[in-house]
Amino acid sequence: MSNALVQIDSLRIDVKVTRTRRLTIVNSATFDVQPGQLLGLIGESGSGKTMLCRSLVGTLHRRGAYIQSGSLTFNGIDLVSASGKEWRDIRGKQIGYIPQSALAGPNPVLTIGAQMAEAITLGEKMDKEIVRKRAIELLEIVQIRRPEVVLKQYPYELSGGMKQRVMIACAIAREPKLIVADEPTTGLDVTVQAEIMQLLKQIRKDLNTSIILVSHDLPLINEVCDDIVIMHAGSTVEKIPSAKIQDTRHPYTEALYRSRIDLVEPRGKLITINGQPPTVGDWPTGCRFAGRCDYVKPGCSADVEIPSVKVGPNHLTSCIRQAEIWGK
Amino acid sequence: MNRNIFLRKFLGRLIRAISISFWVMVISFSLIRLSPGDPAAARLGAGAELEAIAALKEQLGLNKSFVSQFIDYFSGVFQGDLGVSLVNGVSVLETILRVLPLTLTYIVLSVFFAFIISIPIGTIIGWSNKASAVYTFRGITSMIIATPNFFIAMIGILLFSVKLNWAPVFGYVSEFPQNLKYLWLPVSINTLILVAIISRVLQTSVVDTKAEEFVETGIIRGVGRPRFFWFYILKPSLAPTVVLLSYMMGTMLGATVILETIFSLPGIGRELVGAVLATDYPMVQGILLFFGVITVFLSFIGDLLAYALDRRVKL
Amino acid sequence: MSSNKAFSADASRSERIKEWISRPGGFGIIAGCIMFVAITVFGFIYPLVGPYGTDEFVGESLEGPSLAHPMGLDQLGRDVMTRVFAAVPSDIGIAFLGVTIPLIIGTIVGILLGISKNKYMVSFVSSLIDGINAFPLLIIAIAMVTFLGPGLINVVIILTLMSWARYARIARTRAVVVLQQNYIEATQLMGYSKRRVIAKHVAPNVSSESLAYALSDFILVIIIVSGLSFLGFAARPPMAEWGAMIADGRTFIGQAWWLTIFPGLALCWSAISLSFIVEGLSRRDRGNS
Numbered sequence: 019m020s021n022a023l024v025q026i027d028s029l030r031i032d033v034k035v036t037r038t039r040r041l042t043i044v045n046s047a048t049f050d051v052q053p054g055q056l057l058g059l060i061g062e063s064g065s066g067k068t069m070l071c072r073s074l075v076g077t078l079h080r081r082g083a084y085i086q087s088g089s090l091t092f093n094g095i096d097l098v099s100a101s102g103k104e105w106r107d108i109r110g111k112q113i114g115y116i117p118q119s120a121l122a123g124p125n126p127v128l129t130i131g132a133q134m135a136e137a138i139t140l141g142e143k144m145d146k147e148i149v150r151k152r153a154i155e156l157l158e159i160v161q162i163r164r165p166e167v168v169l170k171q172y173p174y175e176l177s178g179g180m181k182q183r184v185m186i187a188c189a190i191a192r193e194p195k196l197i198v199a200d201e202p203t204t205g206l207d208v209t210v211q212a213e214i215m216q217l218l219k220q221i222r223k224d225l226n227t228s229i230i231l232v233s234h235d236l237p238l239i240n241e242v243c244d245d246i247v248i249m250h251a252g253s254t255v256e257k258i259p260s261a262k263i264q265d266t267r268h269p270y271t272e273a274l275y276r277s278r279i280d281l282v283e284p285r286g287k288l289i290t291i292n293g294q295p296p297t298v299g300d301w302p303t304g305c306r307f308a309g310r311c312d313y314v315k316p317g318c319s320a321d322v323e324i325p326s327v328k329v330g331p332n333h334l335t336s337c338i339r340q341a342e343i344w345g346k
Numbered sequence: 347m348n349r350n351i352f353l354r355k356f357l358g359r360l361i362r363a364i365s366i367s368f369w370v371m372v373i374s375f376s377l378i379r380l381s382p383g384d385p386a387a388a389r390l391g392a393g394a395e396l397e398a399i400a401a402l403k404e405q406l407g408l409n410k411s412f413v414s415q416f417i418d419y420f421s422g423v424f425q426g427d428l429g430v431s432l433v434n435g436v437s438v439l440e441t442i443l444r445v446l447p448l449t450l451t452y453i454v455l456s457v458f459f460a461f462i463i464s465i466p467i468g469t470i471i472g473w474s475n476k477a478s479a480v481y482t483f484r485g486i487t488s489m490i491i492a493t494p495n496f497f498i499a500m501i502g503i504l505l506f507s508v509k510l511n512w513a514p515v516f517g518y519v520s521e522f523p524q525n526l527k528y529l530w531l532p533v534s535i536n537t538l539i540l541v542a543i544i545s546r547v548l549q550t551s552v553v554d555t556k557a558e559e560f561v562e563t564g565i566i567r568g569v570g571r572p573r574f575f576w577f578y579i580l581k582p583s584l585a586p587t588v589v590l591l592s593y594m595m596g597t598m599l600g601a602t603v604i605l606e607t608i609f610s611l612p613g614i615g616r617e618l619v620g621a622v623l624a625t626d627y628p629m630v631q632g633i634l635l636f637f638g639v640i641t642v643f644l645s646f647i648g649d650l651l652a653y654a655l656d657r658r659v660k661l
Numbered sequence: 662m663s664s665n666k667a668f669s670a671d672a673s674r675s676e677r678i679k680e681w682i683s684r685p686g687g688f689g690i691i692a693g694c695i696m697f698v699a700i701t702v703f704g705f706i707y708p709l710v711g712p713y714g715t716d717e718f719v720g721e722s723l724e725g726p727s728l729a730h731p732m733g734l735d736q737l738g739r740d741v742m743t744r745v746f747a748a749v750p751s752d753i754g755i756a757f758l759g760v761t762i763p764l765i766i767g768t769i770v771g772i773l774l775g776i777s778k779n780k781y782m783v784s785f786v787s788s789l790i791d792g793i794n795a796f797p798l799l800i801i802a803i804a805m806v807t808f809l810g811p812g813l814i815n816v817v818i819i820l821t822l823m824s825w826a827r828y829a830r831i832a833r834t835r836a837v838v839v840l841q842q843n844y845i846e847a848t849q850l851m852g853y854s855k856r857r858v859i860a861k862h863v864a865p866n867v868s869s870e871s872l873a874y875a876l877s878d879f880i881l882v883i884i885i886v887s888g889l890s891f892l893g894f895a896a897r898p899p900m901a902e903w904g905a906m907i908a909d910g911r912t913f914i915g916q917a918w919w920l921t922i923f924p925g926l927a928l929c930w931s932a933i934s935l936s937f938i939v940e941g942l943s944r945r946d947r948g949n950s
Contacts, residue, residue, distance in 0.1 A: 075566050082475070106568055115566050121559035127581045127656050136567050189565070369792025374804075380822075381808040388810075488940055492932035494884040495924035496891055500907060500914070504922075508915050600797030604888055608911075618800070619892055622807045634804045638796045 022050035023196060023228050024074070029088035031069050033081060041298060043083065045252035045306075048326055048334075051196065056219065058239030058260070059232040060274070060293050061249035069230050070249075071200045073097070074230070075104040075115045081277050093195065110140045114189035114227075116182075116199040119206050123181040124173040130184055131169035137188035156187040160217060179210035186214070190221055197221075197229045204233070215242045230327045237275050244330060248274070251296050251306035254326075256335045267329050267340040269311045305338065313343050356650070364648040370638035374631050375419050378406070389432070389625045402432075408625060428635070429628030431621075438632035442614060449602055449613035452533045457591075459533070460540035468545035468587075469580060472552025483549065490542035495535065496604045502535050503608070532609050540598070547590050550585035558582075585656035592648020596641035689941030700927065704749020713740040715747040720827035723917045724779045733919035735909070741919060744901040745927050751813060751902040753931060755895075756883040758817050760875050768871045770825065771832020773861060775840060780813030787833070793826035799885055806894040813902075816895045817888060824878070831874055831879050835867045873942065887928055903928045 031044040038114055044066035051057050061067040072078050073090060076097065090097040092306055093112065095104065109115075117123060124133050134153040138144070149194060150169070157165035160183040182202060189197055203211040219242060222229050233239050240260050248256045248271050256268040266272050273291045275283065293310035296302055302309060304319035311318065326336045339341070378385055386402040408415075422428070423520035428438040471483045490498075506512045521551060555561065556579065564578040610616070614633060621629035681687060713719050716739060724734040732741035770786075775783030779781050793801075805819040839845065839864065848858050889895040896902035898909070903924040910920025 075560055077565055080562065080565070109566050110568050115563070117559045123560065123563075125560040125564065125578060125582075128577055136564075136569055140568050141570050185563075188563075227349060365788055366791045366795055367790050370795050373796075377805065378808055380805075385808065387871035390886065484940065488936045489929075489933055492880060492936040493929045494887060494925075494932065496888060496904075496907065497928060500911070500921045500925060504914060504918055508918075525906065531936055589669050596795070596797040597799075603799060603803060604891065607892060618803060622894070625807055630804050630807045634801065637800045638792075641796045641797060 021053070023053045023093060024051035024056075024230075024232075025089070025091040026050065026070075027075070027089045028056050029070070029090055030086040031066070031073060031078065031083055032086040033069075033083040035082075036292075042086070042301070043252060043298060044073075045301070046088070047254045048248070049247045049254055049257050051230060053195065053228055054222065054226045055245065056222050056231065057241045058243035058246040059230055059249065060234065060236055060239055060246060061232075062234060064295050064298050065249040066249070066252045067249050068200055069149075071115075071198045071230070071232060074196070074198050075109055075113055076100065080324050110137065110194070111192045112194050112196065114192070114194040114197040116185050116189045116197065116202045118201045119178060119182045119185075119204055123185050126173050128172075129169065130171055130173065130176070134169070134184070134188060134191070137191040140192065145254065152191070153187075156191055157184070157188070159221070160184070160187045161213070162187075177187060178206050179214070182210075182214060183217070186217065190225065190227070193225050193264070194227060197227050199229060200232045201234070202231070203238075204235075218242070220286075237278050251301065253306065253336070255307065255322075255337070258333050258335075262330070262333065267333070267335040268337045269313050269343070270307045273310075273312070301345075305336075315339065355653075359646060359649060363642050366642050370642060371420065371423065371635060372416070374635040374638060375416055376412070377634070378408070378627055379412070379630065385627065389627070399615060405432075406480060406499070423635070428632040431584065431629045432626045433621075433629070438629050441617065441629065442632060442636055445612055445614045445617045448611060449606070449615060452529055452536065452611075452613075453598065453602065455529075455533050456540055457537035459537045460544055463537070464541050464545035464548060465580070466543070468548025469575070469583075471545070472549040472583070473556060473579065480549075484546070487542040487546045491546070495539055495601050496608060498539065499535050499605060499608045501530070503530055503616055506531055507551050528609070532605050532611065536598075536601075536605065539601075544591065548583060548587045551586045552579060555579055555583045574616050582656055585652040588648055588655065589652045592645045592651075595644040595648070596637075599637055599641065664773060668950050684945060686941035686944030686946075689937045689944065690939075693934045693939075694935030696930065696937065700930055700934070701749060703751060704746045704753065706744055707746040711740075711743050711746070713743045715739070715743055723913065725917070726899055726919055732918065732923045735906075735920055736913060736917070741906075741923055744906065745903070745923050747850060747901040748903050748906065748924065748927070751890075751896055752883060752887055752904075752928070755813055756879060756886050758881045759820035759824065759886065760879045762817070762821045764828050764871060764875045764878075766821070766828075767825035767828025768832040768868060769835075771829040771871075772836045772859065772867055774829065774833045775836025776859065776863075790826040790829050790833075794830060795825060796823070798823060798881070799888060800812075802885060802889060803892070803894060806889070811894045811897065813886075813895050813900075816889055820882060820885075826881075827878070828871055828874070832867050832871050835870045836863060839863055841864045875940060876935065876942070877939050880932050880939070883928070883935075 024146055029044060029047040030042060032040050032042050035041055047070055048067070049057075051193040059067050059070070068085060069078070069081075069153060072081070072083070073085060074092070074097070078084055086097045086344075088098075092108065095108070097108075100108070107237050124130065131150075135149050138149050138152050138156075153169060154165045157168060162168055162180060162183050162344060168176070168180075168184075173184075176184070186202070189199075197218075202218075204215050206214070215238065218229055218231065221227060225345065231239065231243055236246075240317055243260050245259050246256060246263065247254050248268065250270050256266065256271050258266060258271065263271075263275060270291075277290055296306055297310070302319060303321040305311070305324055308314045324336045324338060326334050327340070328334055329340065381388065384399070384403075386399050386406060386408065390398055390402060410418075426439055428442075430437055431441060467483075471479055474480065507514065561578050564574055569578065599615075602613060603618060605611070606613045606615040607619055614636075618630065618633045620626075621633065682691060708715055718738040719740055720730070720734050720738050722734060722736050722738045724730065724738075725731040730740050730742065732745060735741055735744070773787060774783055801823050802816070802819050805822070806815070809815045809819060845858065845862060848862060886895060887902070887907075890902045890904030891908045893905075893908065896905045898905065906924040907921045910917065910924070913920055
């Protein structure tokens, strides 16, 4: 644990809604990322996963959000108190970011080549020819054919899959140690999705980059990632190796796993999770999944901090009743 | 590949502009026939001789059929013949060309200054997160826009001409640089109104742009400040502003009528008013045609400009 | 966020009203409505109950504002305040007609165009509409005065003739979009008669957008009507009308500023109150930033 690349401990992120109102978007996030690890981050909308991503690239302030408490360390650097200058050294160079595919990606008024140049140079002066060669090299890594042509094109001329590949190319331009990928394949064709996942795995292998892959699609994450962190209503509720997903020790993860669409038999019933996640800001006391949990007991909603306990190698959970439900 | 698509869309737009211009011509030509009663008689007044009325009718082409007269008119336009003023017999086209430069001058000046002022204001307020600044800005601009331009002009005159005597109340001299003395107040008023409009649209546009994901990416990539502002904020935001402006040009041209009347500037607006007061049908038709066609082409150019700025714009 | 409260059945009426106001734009809408209603009411009532008549000669000409005459007297000795309020039916009333009539005609034409299957007719009328819309409204209104003659009634006719095209364009664009929606297809599958579909589904959706535009247009038309009067093409003396009053007062601007400023302020007040409403509505539409 001590040589972790990223260490997040009891992180709390609040957002300033009005001059007087504050909302807690992320209540308590705890997990770590090892070098070269492919970590999945699963959660429904409102679980706080996107804010967590933004905290890793230092763009919380744009949304009026800030880290209220807890620690966030990257490569030994404290990101909670990092200065603008420190962020400039980290962003783009040591931490790369792949935005959601659904949100249109590259800047529409610039050519692909111009944007790749931005990602490669990060504002530093570089020889144009070197930049161009590197851009073509990167486009080839992400399996874009005819890179010289693409360099001159504008985003609107590319398909969704190609635009995402360009975003990936930009993210890996400086061979960062960590890549944060926020739902990089949501909304893309299934085949394209598979290709991009394959690409990410390859990148991890070749560059030994750690990748945090955010999604709401459990089967996908399960297949691709080494370990999975599950978030619900602003907290990380479980961290479990992918291979052991069936030995989950948290009711939410279990419910997610059981409701996989691929489990359903023809004409069978779709299994769903009861209820809705609690509204942001309207958090219930105690365990926030209690209202939807199959195993809930009165003690679950007691107004106490839910601790995170280690239940196996690389396996943490924060269900208070986990020992009762699944045995020791 | 993009060249061909662009050309096709360009031509499509151009053809559309031309066909609308055709309708503009039809409309300006036919409006006279909407007069209840006889326009020739109306002009000459009661007690005019029948021969005079008939002669005027012939001159106006009201005695022939609609279609044949329109064909005459149409071919006339292409030869540059827009008819002749009933007041002084001068060619309509000549008159328009004579008074146009002044109007163009102060419009171009106002638009130019307005853009220079609006771009920083619109961008800064759009980018800012301070609710107080935004509300004040939108409040003030709403009030300026809602105020009729002739009232702003009146206040301007009251303040600057009457009380402070920094500008003459009316009149015009066309030699440069004396004409600046007469122009600065009308241009300033026009600029003020334009700034309110343009900076407002730009502000809205910037607010929309800054919420886009690619702006976030730009920050993450650490793009340098000036470049960031132009390519990530301004350029994507200018497109709607330009489109709006091209549609506004029509209204702006309309506003010239009032401004020129107030300041007694001999531009095309005042010429129109004079022609209406004198029931000078050919002159009115000619100026009307001119305004219509110009507006069509200005919106055409505006759309092209917007496309050049931001390829997402539909052409 | 606790806005859930207002939607539960047991929210009291005053709570619901408070919630409505607190949503974005609410303040502007209320303020604008109050301002606008105020001037309209004053406009219709004051000339009837006020001490002076609209055309009555009550004192020295060009007397400044005083307690007896808060807005002063004009060059013919008439009380300016009475005249300013008396102008409301002319300015606001005429503008109202100049918006509602084209709104109704234009929306109907627009919907019909959206429904029609006759491609040639539709393109023909559409280009006609585009042609009419190509002219700046003030310009073509002025030109029309040449042919139809001046006067307030004529102005309404002119505005109707020219404005319907703008409403038709909006209505048509919107109707086309609405007709492509799934719920229209659903009604057809359910066997609704065409007339019912149009009346209950197409028309309301289209009109909501047209009405929104009409509100902004109202501001524009008020200004155009007073602009036309200013130029001498609409209201004629001795009619009380803001534009005409400002034009009259222009000659005396050096000596009697109140002749132009007060009618102008009334114009501003009307336009600004309406624009508060428009701004409030648009802020509400855009939601929270």
